[in-house]
Amino acid sequence: MINDNRWGILYCPKHEMLGSPKRRWEKIEACLKSNGVEYDFVQSESSAGVDRLIKMMINNGYRTIVVVGGDSALNDAVNCLMQADRNDRERVALGVIPNGLMNDFAHFWGLREDDYDQIIKWLKDRRVRKIDLGCIRYANKHGEACRRYFLNCINIGLVATIMNLRRQTRHYSGSRTLSFIMSFILMIFQRLEYRMHVKINNDDLNRSIMTMCVGNATGYGQTPNAVPYNGLLDVSVVYHPGMTQLLEGIYLFVRGKFLNHKSVHPYRTRKVEVLEARKALVGIDGRLMRTPSGPFTITVEQEVINFLIPE
Missing domain, CATH: 2.60.200.40 (Tumour Suppressor Smad4)
Incomplete structure:
Protein backbone atom coordinates (compact mmCIF):
# COMPACT_ATOMS: atom_id res chain seq x y z
CA MET A 1 0.00 0.00 0.00
CA ILE A 2 1.31 3.45 -0.99
CA ASN A 3 2.07 5.90 1.83
CA ASP A 4 -0.74 8.53 1.85
CA ASN A 5 1.86 11.32 1.72
CA ARG A 6 3.72 9.88 -1.26
CA TRP A 7 3.07 11.62 -4.59
CA GLY A 8 2.71 9.99 -7.95
CA ILE A 9 4.36 12.33 -10.47
CA LEU A 10 3.73 12.08 -14.21
CA TYR A 11 6.25 14.04 -16.29
CA CYS A 12 5.18 14.98 -19.83
CA PRO A 13 8.25 16.57 -21.45
CA LYS A 14 7.84 19.03 -24.32
CA HIS A 15 10.78 18.66 -26.67
CA GLU A 16 9.67 21.60 -28.82
CA MET A 17 10.13 24.01 -25.87
CA LEU A 18 13.31 25.94 -25.39
CA GLY A 19 15.74 24.15 -23.09
CA SER A 20 16.42 20.52 -22.36
CA PRO A 21 13.61 18.36 -20.89
CA LYS A 22 16.24 16.58 -18.80
CA ARG A 23 17.49 19.86 -17.28
CA ARG A 24 13.92 20.98 -16.56
CA TRP A 25 13.24 17.75 -14.71
CA GLU A 26 16.51 18.05 -12.78
CA LYS A 27 15.40 21.50 -11.52
CA ILE A 28 12.01 20.15 -10.48
CA GLU A 29 13.64 17.13 -8.83
CA ALA A 30 15.95 19.37 -6.82
CA CYS A 31 12.96 21.39 -5.55
CA LEU A 32 11.07 18.21 -4.62
CA LYS A 33 14.05 16.96 -2.59
CA SER A 34 14.66 20.31 -0.89
CA ASN A 35 11.01 20.36 0.20
CA GLY A 36 11.17 16.82 1.55
CA VAL A 37 8.58 15.39 -0.85
CA GLU A 38 8.34 11.61 -1.15
CA TYR A 39 7.37 10.67 -4.69
CA ASP A 40 7.45 8.11 -7.47
CA PHE A 41 8.21 9.37 -10.95
CA VAL A 42 7.04 8.15 -14.37
CA GLN A 43 7.37 9.77 -17.77
CA SER A 44 5.02 9.81 -20.74
CA GLU A 45 5.28 11.40 -24.16
CA SER A 46 1.86 10.47 -25.56
CA SER A 47 -1.83 10.79 -24.73
CA ALA A 48 -2.18 7.00 -24.51
CA GLY A 49 0.76 6.91 -22.11
CA VAL A 50 -0.84 9.48 -19.81
CA ASP A 51 -4.05 7.47 -19.71
CA ARG A 52 -2.24 4.20 -18.89
CA LEU A 53 0.00 5.72 -16.21
CA ILE A 54 -2.77 7.70 -14.46
CA LYS A 55 -4.82 4.50 -14.26
CA MET A 56 -1.81 2.74 -12.78
CA MET A 57 -1.42 5.45 -10.11
CA ILE A 58 -5.11 5.33 -9.20
CA ASN A 59 -5.04 1.52 -8.95
CA ASN A 60 -1.89 1.64 -6.80
CA GLY A 61 -3.57 3.92 -4.27
CA TYR A 62 -1.80 7.28 -4.76
CA ARG A 63 -3.80 10.04 -3.05
CA THR A 64 -1.80 12.84 -4.71
CA ILE A 65 -1.16 12.76 -8.46
CA VAL A 66 0.85 15.63 -9.94
CA VAL A 67 1.07 16.21 -13.69
CA VAL A 68 4.18 18.03 -14.87
CA GLY A 69 2.80 19.16 -18.21
CA GLY A 70 0.46 21.48 -20.07
CA ASP A 71 -3.27 21.73 -20.73
CA SER A 72 -3.36 18.69 -23.02
CA ALA A 73 -1.71 16.44 -20.42
CA LEU A 74 -4.10 17.72 -17.75
CA ASN A 75 -7.02 17.04 -20.08
CA ASP A 76 -5.86 13.43 -20.51
CA ALA A 77 -5.47 13.08 -16.75
CA VAL A 78 -8.97 14.33 -15.85
CA ASN A 79 -10.56 12.17 -18.53
CA CYS A 80 -8.80 9.18 -17.06
CA LEU A 81 -9.94 10.15 -13.54
CA MET A 82 -13.53 10.46 -14.77
CA GLN A 83 -13.39 6.87 -16.00
CA ALA A 84 -12.47 5.66 -12.52
CA ASP A 85 -14.92 4.53 -9.88
CA ARG A 86 -16.33 7.56 -8.06
CA ASN A 87 -15.03 6.42 -4.66
CA ASP A 88 -11.53 5.92 -6.09
CA ARG A 89 -11.68 9.36 -7.75
CA GLU A 90 -12.77 11.00 -4.50
CA ARG A 91 -9.60 9.75 -2.78
CA VAL A 92 -7.33 11.43 -5.37
CA ALA A 93 -6.21 15.08 -5.45
CA LEU A 94 -4.80 16.26 -8.80
CA GLY A 95 -2.07 18.90 -9.01
CA VAL A 96 -0.09 20.47 -11.83
CA ILE A 97 3.40 21.86 -12.35
CA PRO A 98 3.07 23.76 -15.66
CA ASN A 99 5.46 22.54 -18.31
CA GLY A 100 3.65 22.57 -21.67
CA LEU A 101 3.31 25.07 -24.49
CA MET A 102 -0.16 25.99 -23.26
CA ASN A 103 -0.68 26.29 -19.51
CA ASP A 104 -3.79 28.43 -19.27
CA PHE A 105 -5.50 26.32 -16.60
CA ALA A 106 -2.38 26.54 -14.42
CA HIS A 107 -2.20 30.29 -15.11
CA PHE A 108 -5.81 30.67 -13.94
CA TRP A 109 -4.64 29.64 -10.46
CA GLY A 110 -1.51 31.81 -10.58
CA LEU A 111 0.91 28.95 -11.28
CA ARG A 112 3.78 30.05 -13.53
CA GLU A 113 6.40 28.16 -15.47
CA ASP A 114 9.80 27.77 -13.78
CA ASP A 115 8.44 28.83 -10.35
CA TYR A 116 8.94 25.23 -9.27
CA ASP A 117 9.86 25.77 -5.62
CA GLN A 118 6.82 27.92 -4.81
CA ILE A 119 4.45 25.60 -6.68
CA ILE A 120 5.76 22.54 -4.84
CA LYS A 121 5.33 24.33 -1.50
CA TRP A 122 1.70 25.07 -2.43
CA LEU A 123 1.08 21.49 -3.54
CA LYS A 124 2.59 20.21 -0.31
CA ASP A 125 0.10 22.35 1.68
CA ARG A 126 -2.59 20.18 0.03
CA ARG A 127 -5.26 22.85 -0.25
CA VAL A 128 -7.99 20.99 -2.17
CA ARG A 129 -10.84 22.59 -4.09
CA LYS A 130 -13.54 20.64 -5.89
CA ILE A 131 -13.76 21.94 -9.44
CA ASP A 132 -16.17 21.63 -12.34
CA LEU A 133 -15.54 20.00 -15.70
Whole structure:
Protein backbone atom coordinates (compact mmCIF):
# COMPACT_ATOMS: atom_id res chain seq x y z
CA MET A 1 0.00 0.00 0.00
CA ILE A 2 1.31 3.45 -0.99
CA ASN A 3 2.07 5.90 1.83
CA ASP A 4 -0.74 8.53 1.85
CA ASN A 5 1.86 11.32 1.72
CA ARG A 6 3.72 9.88 -1.26
CA TRP A 7 3.07 11.62 -4.59
CA GLY A 8 2.71 9.99 -7.95
CA ILE A 9 4.36 12.33 -10.47
CA LEU A 10 3.73 12.08 -14.21
CA TYR A 11 6.25 14.04 -16.29
CA CYS A 12 5.18 14.98 -19.83
CA PRO A 13 8.25 16.57 -21.45
CA LYS A 14 7.84 19.03 -24.32
CA HIS A 15 10.78 18.66 -26.67
CA GLU A 16 9.67 21.60 -28.82
CA MET A 17 10.13 24.01 -25.87
CA LEU A 18 13.31 25.94 -25.39
CA GLY A 19 15.74 24.15 -23.09
CA SER A 20 16.42 20.52 -22.36
CA PRO A 21 13.61 18.36 -20.89
CA LYS A 22 16.24 16.58 -18.80
CA ARG A 23 17.49 19.86 -17.28
CA ARG A 24 13.92 20.98 -16.56
CA TRP A 25 13.24 17.75 -14.71
CA GLU A 26 16.51 18.05 -12.78
CA LYS A 27 15.40 21.50 -11.52
CA ILE A 28 12.01 20.15 -10.48
CA GLU A 29 13.64 17.13 -8.83
CA ALA A 30 15.95 19.37 -6.82
CA CYS A 31 12.96 21.39 -5.55
CA LEU A 32 11.07 18.21 -4.62
CA LYS A 33 14.05 16.96 -2.59
CA SER A 34 14.66 20.31 -0.89
CA ASN A 35 11.01 20.36 0.20
CA GLY A 36 11.17 16.82 1.55
CA VAL A 37 8.58 15.39 -0.85
CA GLU A 38 8.34 11.61 -1.15
CA TYR A 39 7.37 10.67 -4.69
CA ASP A 40 7.45 8.11 -7.47
CA PHE A 41 8.21 9.37 -10.95
CA VAL A 42 7.04 8.15 -14.37
CA GLN A 43 7.37 9.77 -17.77
CA SER A 44 5.02 9.81 -20.74
CA GLU A 45 5.28 11.40 -24.16
CA SER A 46 1.86 10.47 -25.56
CA SER A 47 -1.83 10.79 -24.73
CA ALA A 48 -2.18 7.00 -24.51
CA GLY A 49 0.76 6.91 -22.11
CA VAL A 50 -0.84 9.48 -19.81
CA ASP A 51 -4.05 7.47 -19.71
CA ARG A 52 -2.24 4.20 -18.89
CA LEU A 53 0.00 5.72 -16.21
CA ILE A 54 -2.77 7.70 -14.46
CA LYS A 55 -4.82 4.50 -14.26
CA MET A 56 -1.81 2.74 -12.78
CA MET A 57 -1.42 5.45 -10.11
CA ILE A 58 -5.11 5.33 -9.20
CA ASN A 59 -5.04 1.52 -8.95
CA ASN A 60 -1.89 1.64 -6.80
CA GLY A 61 -3.57 3.92 -4.27
CA TYR A 62 -1.80 7.28 -4.76
CA ARG A 63 -3.80 10.04 -3.05
CA THR A 64 -1.80 12.84 -4.71
CA ILE A 65 -1.16 12.76 -8.46
CA VAL A 66 0.85 15.63 -9.94
CA VAL A 67 1.07 16.21 -13.69
CA VAL A 68 4.18 18.03 -14.87
CA GLY A 69 2.80 19.16 -18.21
CA GLY A 70 0.46 21.48 -20.07
CA ASP A 71 -3.27 21.73 -20.73
CA SER A 72 -3.36 18.69 -23.02
CA ALA A 73 -1.71 16.44 -20.42
CA LEU A 74 -4.10 17.72 -17.75
CA ASN A 75 -7.02 17.04 -20.08
CA ASP A 76 -5.86 13.43 -20.51
CA ALA A 77 -5.47 13.08 -16.75
CA VAL A 78 -8.97 14.33 -15.85
CA ASN A 79 -10.56 12.17 -18.53
CA CYS A 80 -8.80 9.18 -17.06
CA LEU A 81 -9.94 10.15 -13.54
CA MET A 82 -13.53 10.46 -14.77
CA GLN A 83 -13.39 6.87 -16.00
CA ALA A 84 -12.47 5.66 -12.52
CA ASP A 85 -14.92 4.53 -9.88
CA ARG A 86 -16.33 7.56 -8.06
CA ASN A 87 -15.03 6.42 -4.66
CA ASP A 88 -11.53 5.92 -6.09
CA ARG A 89 -11.68 9.36 -7.75
CA GLU A 90 -12.77 11.00 -4.50
CA ARG A 91 -9.60 9.75 -2.78
CA VAL A 92 -7.33 11.43 -5.37
CA ALA A 93 -6.21 15.08 -5.45
CA LEU A 94 -4.80 16.26 -8.80
CA GLY A 95 -2.07 18.90 -9.01
CA VAL A 96 -0.09 20.47 -11.83
CA ILE A 97 3.40 21.86 -12.35
CA PRO A 98 3.07 23.76 -15.66
CA ASN A 99 5.46 22.54 -18.31
CA GLY A 100 3.65 22.57 -21.67
CA LEU A 101 3.31 25.07 -24.49
CA MET A 102 -0.16 25.99 -23.26
CA ASN A 103 -0.68 26.29 -19.51
CA ASP A 104 -3.79 28.43 -19.27
CA PHE A 105 -5.50 26.32 -16.60
CA ALA A 106 -2.38 26.54 -14.42
CA HIS A 107 -2.20 30.29 -15.11
CA PHE A 108 -5.81 30.67 -13.94
CA TRP A 109 -4.64 29.64 -10.46
CA GLY A 110 -1.51 31.81 -10.58
CA LEU A 111 0.91 28.95 -11.28
CA ARG A 112 3.78 30.05 -13.53
CA GLU A 113 6.40 28.16 -15.47
CA ASP A 114 9.80 27.77 -13.78
CA ASP A 115 8.44 28.83 -10.35
CA TYR A 116 8.94 25.23 -9.27
CA ASP A 117 9.86 25.77 -5.62
CA GLN A 118 6.82 27.92 -4.81
CA ILE A 119 4.45 25.60 -6.68
CA ILE A 120 5.76 22.54 -4.84
CA LYS A 121 5.33 24.33 -1.50
CA TRP A 122 1.70 25.07 -2.43
CA LEU A 123 1.08 21.49 -3.54
CA LYS A 124 2.59 20.21 -0.31
CA ASP A 125 0.10 22.35 1.68
CA ARG A 126 -2.59 20.18 0.03
CA ARG A 127 -5.26 22.85 -0.25
CA VAL A 128 -7.99 20.99 -2.17
CA ARG A 129 -10.84 22.59 -4.09
CA LYS A 130 -13.54 20.64 -5.89
CA ILE A 131 -13.76 21.94 -9.44
CA ASP A 132 -16.17 21.63 -12.34
CA LEU A 133 -15.54 20.00 -15.70
CA GLY A 134 -17.17 20.74 -19.01
CA CYS A 135 -18.31 17.75 -21.04
CA ILE A 136 -18.96 17.34 -24.76
CA ARG A 137 -21.24 14.47 -25.78
CA TYR A 138 -21.20 13.50 -29.42
CA ALA A 139 -21.34 10.63 -31.89
CA ASN A 140 -18.22 9.55 -33.78
CA LYS A 141 -18.12 8.60 -37.47
CA HIS A 142 -19.25 5.08 -36.57
CA GLY A 143 -22.34 6.43 -34.78
CA GLU A 144 -21.02 5.47 -31.34
CA ALA A 145 -21.91 7.69 -28.39
CA CYS A 146 -18.79 9.40 -27.01
CA ARG A 147 -17.95 11.98 -24.38
CA ARG A 148 -14.89 14.02 -23.51
CA TYR A 149 -14.29 16.25 -20.51
CA PHE A 150 -12.46 19.58 -20.50
CA LEU A 151 -10.97 21.87 -17.87
CA ASN A 152 -10.53 25.03 -19.89
CA CYS A 153 -12.66 25.30 -23.02
CA ILE A 154 -13.99 24.01 -26.30
CA ASN A 155 -13.44 26.09 -29.43
CA ILE A 156 -15.55 25.63 -32.54
CA GLY A 157 -14.56 27.33 -35.79
CA LEU A 158 -11.71 29.69 -36.56
CA VAL A 159 -10.06 29.80 -33.12
CA ALA A 160 -9.77 25.99 -33.10
CA THR A 161 -7.66 26.45 -36.22
CA ILE A 162 -5.72 29.32 -34.60
CA MET A 163 -4.98 27.20 -31.52
CA ASN A 164 -3.52 24.56 -33.80
CA LEU A 165 -1.45 27.21 -35.59
CA ARG A 166 -0.37 28.59 -32.22
CA ARG A 167 1.17 25.26 -31.27
CA GLN A 168 3.24 25.43 -34.44
CA THR A 169 4.22 29.11 -34.21
CA ARG A 170 5.10 28.87 -30.48
CA HIS A 171 7.87 26.47 -31.48
CA TYR A 172 9.46 29.21 -33.59
CA SER A 173 8.60 32.33 -31.59
CA GLY A 174 9.03 31.09 -28.01
CA SER A 175 6.56 33.82 -26.94
CA ARG A 176 2.93 33.35 -25.93
CA THR A 177 1.75 36.74 -27.24
CA LEU A 178 3.88 36.63 -30.38
CA SER A 179 2.63 33.16 -31.24
CA PHE A 180 -0.96 34.44 -31.03
CA ILE A 181 -0.16 37.40 -33.30
CA MET A 182 1.58 35.13 -35.82
CA SER A 183 -1.42 32.79 -35.70
CA PHE A 184 -3.85 35.63 -36.36
CA ILE A 185 -1.76 36.69 -39.38
CA LEU A 186 -1.79 33.12 -40.71
CA MET A 187 -5.56 32.92 -40.27
CA ILE A 188 -5.92 35.19 -43.33
CA PHE A 189 -5.41 32.02 -45.32
CA GLN A 190 -8.09 30.12 -43.37
CA ARG A 191 -11.85 29.88 -43.71
CA LEU A 192 -13.29 32.83 -41.75
CA GLU A 193 -16.88 31.77 -41.08
CA TYR A 194 -18.95 28.63 -40.69
CA ARG A 195 -22.61 27.84 -40.93
CA MET A 196 -23.77 26.93 -37.42
CA HIS A 197 -27.04 26.20 -35.68
CA VAL A 198 -26.66 26.61 -31.92
CA LYS A 199 -29.09 26.77 -29.00
CA ILE A 200 -27.98 28.65 -25.87
CA ASN A 201 -30.56 29.34 -23.16
CA ASN A 202 -33.52 30.86 -25.02
CA ASP A 203 -31.50 31.92 -28.08
CA ASP A 204 -31.64 29.91 -31.30
CA LEU A 205 -28.68 30.95 -33.49
CA ASN A 206 -28.90 29.71 -37.08
CA ARG A 207 -26.42 31.75 -39.08
CA SER A 208 -22.80 32.18 -40.14
CA ILE A 209 -20.49 32.33 -37.12
CA MET A 210 -16.78 33.02 -37.11
CA THR A 211 -15.93 31.18 -33.90
CA MET A 212 -17.49 30.05 -30.64
CA CYS A 213 -15.80 29.33 -27.32
CA VAL A 214 -17.47 27.40 -24.50
CA GLY A 215 -15.40 28.00 -21.37
CA ASN A 216 -15.25 26.21 -18.03
CA ALA A 217 -12.33 28.56 -17.25
CA THR A 218 -10.75 31.53 -19.04
CA GLY A 219 -10.85 29.92 -22.48
CA TYR A 220 -7.47 31.26 -23.64
CA GLY A 221 -8.80 34.79 -23.18
CA GLN A 222 -12.18 34.29 -24.87
CA THR A 223 -14.22 33.62 -21.71
CA PRO A 224 -12.24 35.77 -19.26
CA ASN A 225 -14.94 35.81 -16.56
CA ALA A 226 -15.46 32.04 -16.41
CA VAL A 227 -14.50 30.15 -13.25
CA PRO A 228 -14.40 26.35 -12.82
CA TYR A 229 -16.44 26.29 -9.61
CA ASN A 230 -19.82 27.96 -10.20
CA GLY A 231 -21.61 25.17 -12.09
CA LEU A 232 -21.89 27.31 -15.22
CA LEU A 233 -20.24 27.64 -18.62
CA ASP A 234 -19.37 30.97 -20.24
CA VAL A 235 -19.88 31.17 -23.99
CA SER A 236 -18.51 33.71 -26.47
CA VAL A 237 -20.02 33.71 -29.96
CA VAL A 238 -18.24 35.83 -32.57
CA TYR A 239 -19.92 36.83 -35.81
CA HIS A 240 -17.79 37.71 -38.82
CA PRO A 241 -16.57 41.31 -38.38
CA GLY A 242 -15.22 43.59 -41.09
CA MET A 243 -11.46 43.87 -41.54
CA THR A 244 -11.20 47.01 -39.36
CA GLN A 245 -13.23 45.32 -36.62
CA LEU A 246 -11.10 42.19 -37.00
CA LEU A 247 -7.90 44.16 -36.35
CA GLU A 248 -9.57 45.82 -33.38
CA GLY A 249 -10.56 42.35 -32.13
CA ILE A 250 -6.95 41.16 -32.31
CA TYR A 251 -5.85 44.21 -30.30
CA LEU A 252 -8.53 43.66 -27.62
CA PHE A 253 -7.72 39.94 -27.49
CA VAL A 254 -4.03 40.56 -26.81
CA ARG A 255 -4.96 43.22 -24.20
CA GLY A 256 -7.31 40.78 -22.41
CA LYS A 257 -10.45 42.79 -23.28
CA PHE A 258 -11.97 40.36 -25.75
CA LEU A 259 -15.56 40.76 -24.52
CA ASN A 260 -15.46 44.51 -25.25
CA HIS A 261 -15.57 43.87 -28.99
CA LYS A 262 -18.93 44.61 -30.64
CA SER A 263 -18.89 41.35 -32.62
CA VAL A 264 -18.55 39.22 -29.45
CA HIS A 265 -21.82 38.01 -27.92
CA PRO A 266 -21.39 36.52 -24.40
CA TYR A 267 -23.65 34.03 -22.63
CA ARG A 268 -23.67 32.13 -19.34
CA THR A 269 -25.41 28.76 -19.30
CA ARG A 270 -25.41 25.13 -18.16
CA LYS A 271 -25.93 23.66 -21.62
CA VAL A 272 -25.05 24.40 -25.25
CA GLU A 273 -26.68 22.45 -28.07
CA VAL A 274 -24.81 22.47 -31.38
CA LEU A 275 -27.21 21.17 -34.00
CA GLU A 276 -24.89 22.02 -36.89
CA ALA A 277 -21.31 23.28 -37.25
CA ARG A 278 -20.62 22.68 -40.91
CA LYS A 279 -16.92 22.03 -41.66
CA ALA A 280 -15.86 23.76 -38.42
CA LEU A 281 -12.90 22.30 -36.53
CA VAL A 282 -13.38 21.56 -32.84
CA GLY A 283 -10.60 22.08 -30.28
CA ILE A 284 -10.72 20.87 -26.69
CA ASP A 285 -8.29 22.34 -24.14
CA GLY A 286 -6.09 23.58 -26.98
CA ARG A 287 -5.89 20.29 -28.86
CA LEU A 288 -7.80 19.49 -32.04
CA MET A 289 -10.25 16.63 -31.63
CA ARG A 290 -11.86 14.61 -34.37
CA THR A 291 -14.81 16.69 -35.47
CA PRO A 292 -18.00 15.15 -34.05
CA SER A 293 -20.31 13.61 -36.63
CA GLY A 294 -23.62 15.43 -36.45
CA PRO A 295 -25.08 17.35 -33.50
CA PHE A 296 -23.39 17.48 -30.11
CA THR A 297 -24.11 18.84 -26.64
CA ILE A 298 -21.83 20.64 -24.18
CA THR A 299 -22.72 20.64 -20.48
CA VAL A 300 -21.03 21.18 -17.11
CA GLU A 301 -20.54 18.68 -14.28
CA GLN A 302 -20.18 20.40 -10.95
CA GLU A 303 -17.49 19.66 -8.33
CA VAL A 304 -16.23 16.35 -9.74
CA ILE A 305 -12.43 16.66 -9.44
CA ASN A 306 -10.28 17.39 -6.36
CA PHE A 307 -7.71 19.95 -7.51
CA LEU A 308 -4.73 21.26 -5.55
CA ILE A 309 -4.68 25.06 -5.56
CA PRO A 310 -2.30 27.71 -4.16
CA GLU A 311 -3.01 29.88 -1.14
